[in-house]
């Protein structure tokens with residue numbers, strides 16, 4: 001009898017969002033099977049080791065977040081041999097898996113033939129995956145993350161089949177073209193087409209914000225494995241519900257994690273060591289980063305809406321922490337009032 005493996009749920013790479021601190025807090029709160037670094041851009045040379053440590057400080061700790069979640073290292077570029085050299089170094093430094101980015105729509109990246117624009121050149125996509133697969137020890141998986149195409153799906157299957165033929169171990173599909181940018185909907189039915197064409201494991205990504213979305217995505221794409229992007233940040237408990245854990249995350253607990261996130265950045269700022277912490281933030285930079293997360297939390301949490309309105313213009317750490325703590329008291333008295341009224 002064949003036994004099916006439990007579905008995997010990964011935290012998506014998101015440049016400027018899922019950095020070391022965000023990976024740390026989200027993998028403490030949620031049961032991810034793995035996460036992926038923001039892309040490391042490779043141009044025409046081998047990066048020094050410090051570039052990898054900065055993008056992935058977890059390389060110092062077995063390439064796991066403090067919660068023990070594996071971190072895969074993502075590279076983005078267009079030169080197969082240079083990507084291969086960088087992938088080999090990342091593997092030597094301890095990357096458990098190398099992921100290749102064929103999805104980034106950013107103009108600066110695309111202008112240099114990196115990211116999603118390569119999907120118009122399936123032979124280049126194939127050459128990159130083949131070169132990296134060849135350069136990296138066989139026990140280290142090489143994976144690719146693609147969009148459906150640049151402007152349309154003309155080369156969608158060529159790319160997927162080329163990635164498979166080049167020896168990739170798995171494929172993540174963000175179910176939109178570059179032209180779609182991040183506009184809904186995600187075309188999960190296209191993932192089903194790719195699944196039907198290839199044998200390698202396919203993970204579905206795009207527009208999963210709720211449990212219902214995940215269910216529909218699984219139904220339409222046929223994939224059990226999912227990668228959560230923005231939905232993971234707006235609702236940090238989503239992953240646990242998808243993993244079958246119904247324990248409730250309340251605002252007090254979430255506020256605690258928000259404070260941990262903010263203070264981890266502030267504390268790292270007082271002992272600058274990029275290779276241990278990745279980006280080093282000034283106090284105002286850390287507050288800005290925290291506001292970015294809080295703004296995203298407003299999508300799922302009414303408490304976040306009230307708090308964001310209150311702290312939007314605050315610049316002092318003490319004020320922000322005080323407002324955060326006050327929001328917990330407000331939320332608990334509101335819920336006490338609600339339960340005594342009921």
Ligand SMILES: Cc1cc2nc3c(=O)[nH]c(=O)nc-3n(C[C@H](O)[C@H](O)[C@H](O)COP(=O)(O)O)c2cc1C
Pocket residue numbers: 012013014015016017037038039074101102103104145174182205206207208227228229230231
């Ligand atoms: C701010 C931001 C940064 C991103 N950076 C990366 C990246 O570094 N590498 C990558 O492969 N995808 C990147 N993506 C794409 C996401 O990994 C994911 O494919 C996309 O957001 C769709 O998933 P979602 O609808 O669940 O957010 C980024 C997306 C966002 C919103």
